[in-house]
Structure formats: structure tokens, C-alpha cells
Amino acid sequence: MPVIGIPVDLLLERVQTQPGRQELVEHLQHLGCDVEGYATMRRFACGRCGNLMEITETENPPVVCDRCGTDFKTSPDQLSAAGEKDVVRMELLAVRPDMFDPGGLARTLRNYFKETLDTPSYPSSASDFSVSVEPGLEQRPYIACAVVRNLKLDDDKIRVIMKLQENLHWALGRDRKRASIGVYDLDTLQGKRFRYTSVAPEELQFAPLGYSAEEKWTPARVLAEHTKGTAYARLIKDHPRYPILFDENNQVMALIPIINSEATKVSKNSTNFFIDVTGLEERIVNKTLNTIVTSMLELDPGARLETVRIDSASGAQVTPDLTPQQAVLNPVTAASRIGVPLDKDGVIECLRRMGHEVSQRADGNLDVKIPAYRNDILHEVDLIEDVAIAYGYHNIVPTLVPTLTVGSEQPLETAGASARAALTGLGYLEVLTLILSNEAAQYDLLGRPREDRHVVIQLPISQDQTMVRVSLLPGLLDTLSVNTDHELPQRIFEIGNISLLDDSETGASEHRRLAAAAIGPRVDFAQMRATCEALLREFGWKLETRASQDPAFLSGRGAEVWGHRGEQSVRLGLLGEIHPQWLEHYGLGHPAAAFELHFDLLSQPQS
């Protein structure tokens, strides 16, 4: 989860309540933020695009600009120190992108602290800007835009907007795939009628952000050479034409969703902005626009919002659409689902403290208007959680469900406890070994032919773990191999599952196995057989051992384990002295013997 540093001064100048440092952390935790603590960040500025970057005390200065992609290793003169900033660091709460920046977070806190119980509102007027969406944009069909005027910026606020943009790309945009954001200096744009269209890779040239206006790059070159191009090429390169945004004069605003043009770059002196969000899902595109625009408006009370008309084949639309989402909540259900003594007024106050607008209905239910920047309310239960958070998890009195139920355990576990008692009584130590293994260990290192009944992992992390084990024995020998310095004899066992392919619903099932091994100067077949017999006896079986040719064991010293019980005769597993060839593989210098049993068969109740 990415971590964000909210500048403490920017946050606290936007709320009246001035909590102490620890108090602020607790409030944020109560709201669900995973707070790491306070930190003083060192800042660096990119000389090419003006971007401010922050590092913690333990991090190294940036090597590349995260906005324009300038490489500071090749151009070290472009990087300069830009002071320090006190921040409160927290993991991004992915479901609440409206709390990713100081403006949005302060908005939440003002309601939470009851400084106001009114829902934040953002009046807008219609601009005369429009964007026409031209055919051929199947790879990225949706666009939503807005104009923000009269927003005074400084280095800090520019950084806030850039960082918010980046974090929204992560949280809502799934790394720009579902949604990506562009912010432009409105005063660099010409005309009012912009075009969202597509171009061939070599069709035109423009100077991407961070390069002087004289530099001319084709979209193909941006994808091949620009750091942002190589990072995001995968999103568009499989399509013959790339999405692009033009102003009325055919000036490139952005190669979407890769990089803006240098010509439309936002600077400290910009006051009027054009914002676009493009993407694959209309709902996400609109929510993303709502989030970034309202957070920008929170930065400066003097800023004004204007809407933009989007003309597409399916008709005209005006964005951003800040109409609140409507929902109905039953306050009695809310209180009982949370399990707290809240009456209707209490529920209403909790909802208002979470920024919702609430009105009462004649039927006792509540009409709830959810702010347009909230993206996480799918169902009444999401509002119930908001009520619970406002009430405070720390204020909820834990109880227990009053209903009586009868517990019951899995029969294999009951039997496992008996087997464990028998083997520990015989002096065996229980071990656990890894469930994921590989074919060499599971087959080759015991001389067993590779079989085709095991679960295969598609993309293993390492060659050691490519499959789910089919036998416990390799794990036991491996455990002995890391204990060669330990006194002899050693006696160990494991009760665990193996997996085999079959015709079940998921195509594979687990089977409970029990394996035991002993190593030491006087360990032999007879000793292991006696142990096996003792175990079988406890489950009512009479042991019979029949010669086996299993290559894991010394020839003539391996046996099939058969159990007889009443009318039943079942092959329960294998037993024998481990072949010295495999002992050698595992670096074991003494005789060892082992057995492995089908514990699910062994532990069946007697009929």
C-alpha cells in the first residue's frame, strides 16, 4: 500500500479544531487511516518541470523526476534541494481517495469534529468549453472534463495536486488503466472547442513535458524513449492509433494516458486550469474527476468550478456531475447491525459527521445524499459502516451472540490427536515441513518415477516450490538433513496433507498422511516396523508387512503396510530402511528407516 505524507500545516490551517499531535493520530486512526507517524521530509525540485519530490530521512534523493521523467543521473544539475516539510505519514486508504490530500482530509475532519454538520457543496457554472469525442477510441472511450478558475498555487499546492493525481491513478485508476488524469494551464490553451481523438504513431510531433518547445517527438518516440512512455506504453501500444487531446488550434494537450505537452504545463503562476480524466469505465472516470476537482477547490476558497460539455456519438453530457448519490437508510437497522444504543437522531448525527446530507422520511427511514466525491457506497451497509466509524469503534461495547450452538470437530483431527499421543509416547518429536515442494524432492531424490497426479503451480516464485507435495517423506528427510549436528538417535513424525489431482469440483483433493522417520547407529527395519505396529494397534489394526520394491528403500528391506481389522484388509502405506543412495543425497551418515501411512484410511472408524 503506498504511503502518503500529508503536510501538517496545510491540514491544520483548514480546520478550526487544533488537536495535539498524538490526538490527531488517534482521530485519523478512528477514521480508518493506517498512520505511520510524523516525519520531516526533505524536498527536491526538478529544474525541468518544477516538480517537488519528497524523501524521508532514510531515503536517497530521487534519481528520476516522477512527473516529467528527467534522469538526474545524467542531468544532476536539474535536481536541487528545496527545504523540509513536516508531514503525517499514512498508508493510502484505497476506498477513500477523497482523503488523499490535505484539502480532502480537512473536509472530512471538519464534519467529523462537528465544526460543521453541513455537507460540503461546490457550486459550479457552465463554461463555454466543450470536448468532442471522435470515433476510433475503443481503447479508451470515456472522457470527463472540468475547468477550475482563480486557484492560487504555490510550490506546496502544486505538489499536493501532482501527488493526488498520482495516488488517484493508483487507487481509482489501477495504474492509469481504468482512469488517468491530466491537468493543464487553461491560459495556454487556445479556443473553446477541444477534441479527444486518436492519431497514428508517427502522425505528428510535439514537445512532451520536461523538454524544450523546440524538441519534437512523435507519439511513437514518446512510447519508445520517454520514461513515462516506456512505463505506460502497454496501455495503448497494441492499438494502431493512440488517444490524444487537442485544443481548438490542434495544439497537443496530452498523449493520453502517457504524458502532457510542455506547452500546456502548469506552473506556479497558473491560476486557471483545465482537467481531463479518461478511461475504460464511465463511472470510474466521473468519480475520479469529482475527486480531483473537489480536492482542488478545497485548496483555495476563492477558486471557482466550471463545467465542460462532452459531445460524443451517444449525445452531449456535462461534467463534472456533482449530483449526490441517493440512498435510504433505516436507522433502527443501522443501530442493531452495529449493536449500539443509537436512536434516530444519533444515527443522523453520525451520518452528518461523515459528510452526508440527511433528511427524515415519513416512514421513519432516512434519505441520505452521499457526496459526489465518495466512491465507496454501494449499499446501505456502507452507510452503516460510516455510522459505526463516526460512533467510534473504540466506543462500541463488545458482546457475544446470545444463541447457543453445539461445537463439533473434524473426525480427522480427533484421530490425529490420538496418533500424536501414541507417537510422542514412543519418544517421537513432531515436525512440520513445507507444503509446497518440487519434483526433484518429491520423486527423484527417493528414486521414485515422476508421476502425473500432482498440483502444478503456474508461476512459481522459486524452483524449490513448483508443486503441492504428494508425500511427507521428503520433508522428513530434509528435516533430518538440517539436524546432522544433533545427537542420535533422532525420531520425528509429521501429520499433514498431500494433494492429488482427481475428478472433484476443484480438480484436486487433500489426503491426510502420517509419516515417521528415525536415524541413528542402531536404527533398522525391525524398529520401525515395531513402531508402526504399535500405532496401528491403537487404531484397532493388525499389521502385516509384505515385500515392496519401492525404490526409496533398500532392496529386501522395504514393505507394504497392510492393516487387517475384522473383514477389512487395507493397504495403509509403506515402510522400510532408506536406501543409502538417498541418505547420501541428503547428507545423512547413519542408517535411517521410515514409514508413511494413509492416515485417512488408517483413522476410519471401525465398522
Next chain:
Amino acid sequence: MHVNELEYVLLNFLRDNPQEITVGDLAAQLGKDQSQVSAACISRPEWIDVREEERLSLRLGKKAQPFVEQGFPERKIIQALDQLGGQGDLNAVAEKAGLTSQDVGQSLRFLKSKGWAEQQAKNLILSAQGKAAIGGSGADEELVKALEKGEQEASHLPQASEGLKLLQGRSGVVEERPRTLRWVKLSEAGKSAVQDGIEVRTQVNQLTHEMMISGDWKNVDFRPYDVSLGTEAVYPGKEHPFVSIIQQTRKVFLELGFEETVSPYVESSFWDFDALFQPQDHPARDMQDTFYISKPSECKLPRQQWVDEVGATHRNGGRTGSLGWRYDWNDQLIKQPVLRTHTTASSIRALAENPNPPRKVFCVGPVFRRETVDYKHLPVFHQVDGIIIDEKASFASLLGTLQAFYRKMGFQKFQFRPAFFPYTEPSVEIFVWSDRKEDWVEMGGAGVFRPEVTEPFGCKVPVLAWGLGLERLAMFRYELGSIGELYRARLNWLKETPLCR
């Protein structure tokens, strides 16, 4: 009565010599080692009365030699003074007495304390008392002389007390040695025991089968051991420490009235993700985080009705009253097999099989994540998942259940913080206080299943659910440096880790 050989001669001697005798004398009389005789007397307190007397003995110390050979210097000085006519210059006195001026200087305080002479400026003047003392001998001088023969009891020396007083300030001339003198005699019980007859018995080390058969064990004594000595370490066969934690976890939920369930390690994406309302583009489903399986290549789908209901819920909320995720839900992706990423797959299967309240179900087992191995992470770890399906269930009773579990696992302080999971609402993360870390440590996530999760399976009542990591409990309890220590374990660690914590 049976006694050993030493006791036999000792008791007989004491019977024949009824007067109290010191252990030293007794040993000398018997011709035995004094410490053995002493131990034998003390070991039979019912028969032998032992009276202890604190004694002081005196002997010449390391600095006594000059006093023995040359006498006391102050005596030489008064003789010299007498020869000088009753007084004289310090240097002249020294010369006359055959002493160094340093010796004379050190003797001044004794001349004064004995009243033999006084110093006036550089002159020493012999007193009447001093003159009288010439030719005599002081108690200190007598004492040194007496001790020339060797160490002696202070009580045997009449001049001891006066002599010691005079020798104060002359350390190392006479040493004082306090010691305990033991007097022994037969007690009344001892007398009658010896009267009744005592028999000597042999001592043996080991009781043998032959002694038992012959009854000879009755005629021997067993040599007592030094029971304070250490012995070689032995260890019982034991369950694995992490198995202890799993068993304790199971016990807690069984005690709370839960039925235990299991589900397959290889799981369809349907049960691992879709049935839990995880959208198909959710990052948790990424190949980077989840082990997808190439064999088996495909899972079968469960009941078509469940698939349809789940699909509709993803697309537009279906019948649940939710908006749904509003995307093009793909009913082929749900067949992809994965190694289950959480035991919540077991919970949702249990719920689907029987959604009728009241039910409490739990599952303990391994889960699989495509994590890079480090001290805190292995690609396999264990979870306990549980659900409560109950009309009366509330978020507060979820918190209470979690608290009950962690109390029983030995934790005292808890914090509940809001969290986000796609399948629960409200959602919570539980933190426990660690004294060792002096911080809150996250233990697991929980919540009330969303209607989008329960209603497709026909469940309309609240369902409380949680998935809690167990390795973290082991790291705490056994103070492990790395989770890897649980597997490929060192046998030493298994042996040394106590069953009871």
C-alpha cells in the same frame, strides 16, 4: 537395630565410656578419621547428643618471630634508660638498647600505655612503675612465650585475656581462632538402642533382582546419594509448538460452540474471489500475488443458480439492493484454479451449503500467497477463519468474539480499527498490545459479510466473519526471529521449547 561399621564401634565405645567426650578425642581413641566420626555422630541425632561449644584458640602470628627471638622492644628501652640513669635522649636510648630509632618511635605508645616511661621533647624519662618493671615480665610477654609451644586454648592460658589486651595495636603477633568443639555422649534413646543390641550391616550401591529374590535387601544398607547432583537431560516426544497453537485455536472455537469445517487447498476463483464479491480486476487477484495453477487446468462450477446470482451481484447488485461493481463480469475466469489465498473460501462454502441460522463455523488451515520469502513471510501460512450466521449477530458481537479468542490466547489489551475488505462492511482490524514491542500489533481482519456475499446464497441474516493469521501468534509466543524456524525445525528447538507457556 542395624548400623554401619563405624557406627557400630562408635556406639559401643560411647556405651562403655558414658562421660561426654569431644569428637577429636573420640576419633583419636577409635583411631578413625575425625571428619568421618563427626559426620557419623551428626547423622544419628536420635541416639547421640551433640553439644557444641564455641572455643577460642590462640597461636603465634606471622609477625611474632622478632618478639620470640629478641623480646619486646619496650623492655629493652627501660633497661637502657635505667643504664642511662633514668633518662636519655631518644637516639642515645636507641643506641644503648641496640634498636633503630624507628623501633624506639614505634615503642613510645606502649611505653606510655604500660606507664613505663614518658617523652619530654627529645628525652625519655623512666617512671617509677618502669623502674619496678625491670626484671619482670608482662602478660603479653608471658602469652607469647606460652604460645611458643604451639596453638593453645585461650581458656587454658591464665594470661590470655590480659595479654591480648596489651597486644592490641600489634596485629599479627598473636592470632585468635574461634572454633566449635563438639562434645558427644549417648542419649537415653541411644543407650536403650545399644542395650537392645545393634548389628553391623554392609552398604551397597544398587538394589538387584537377586537381592529381591533372596531377600538380602533386608540385610544391607543402600549407600545414600548426593541428591543435590545434576543428571543428564532427557526430553519427551512432543507435539510441534506451532501445532500447539493450532490445537489451542481449535479448542477455543470448539469451546465457543463452533463446528469445524475444511475446504480444498486448490480452489476455484469462484469460491476464493467471486463469491466473496472481489471484483475480477481486484489487485489481490493479480498473478503477482496469487498462485494460479496450471494442473488442474480448470475447476468445475458449483450450482448454476449460485453462479448466476453471484454474477448478477457483481454486474449490477442483482437482488441484493447493491449497485454492484458495474463491470462486465466474466463467467470463465471463475473456473481458474488457485491455491486458496484465504480460509474465507472455506467459510463461504460452509455458508453456501447451509445458510440457515443459527450457525457457527470455523476452519484452520494453510493459505497460499505469492510472497517473497523473508523473516515475516512464507508463501504458505495459516489462518483461522470463522463465521457466525445469526439473526441476533451484530458488529459489537463480532468484536466480542474476537476479544474472547485473543483473551484465551493470552492477550489482555485490544484495539479495533476501521479497515477495508471487499467482502465485509463494517470491517475491522484487530490489534493486540505487545509488551515486548511496546506497540500495537495487527493480528487480523474481520467484518460483517456484505449482503452481496450472503444473499446470492440465500442468507438474509447478519454473518460475522474473520480471518486471523496464526504464525504471528507463534512468533510472539516463541519469540521467533523468523517464521521459517517453524519448518525444517532444529530438533534442539523442538526439545527445548516447553509444552506449557
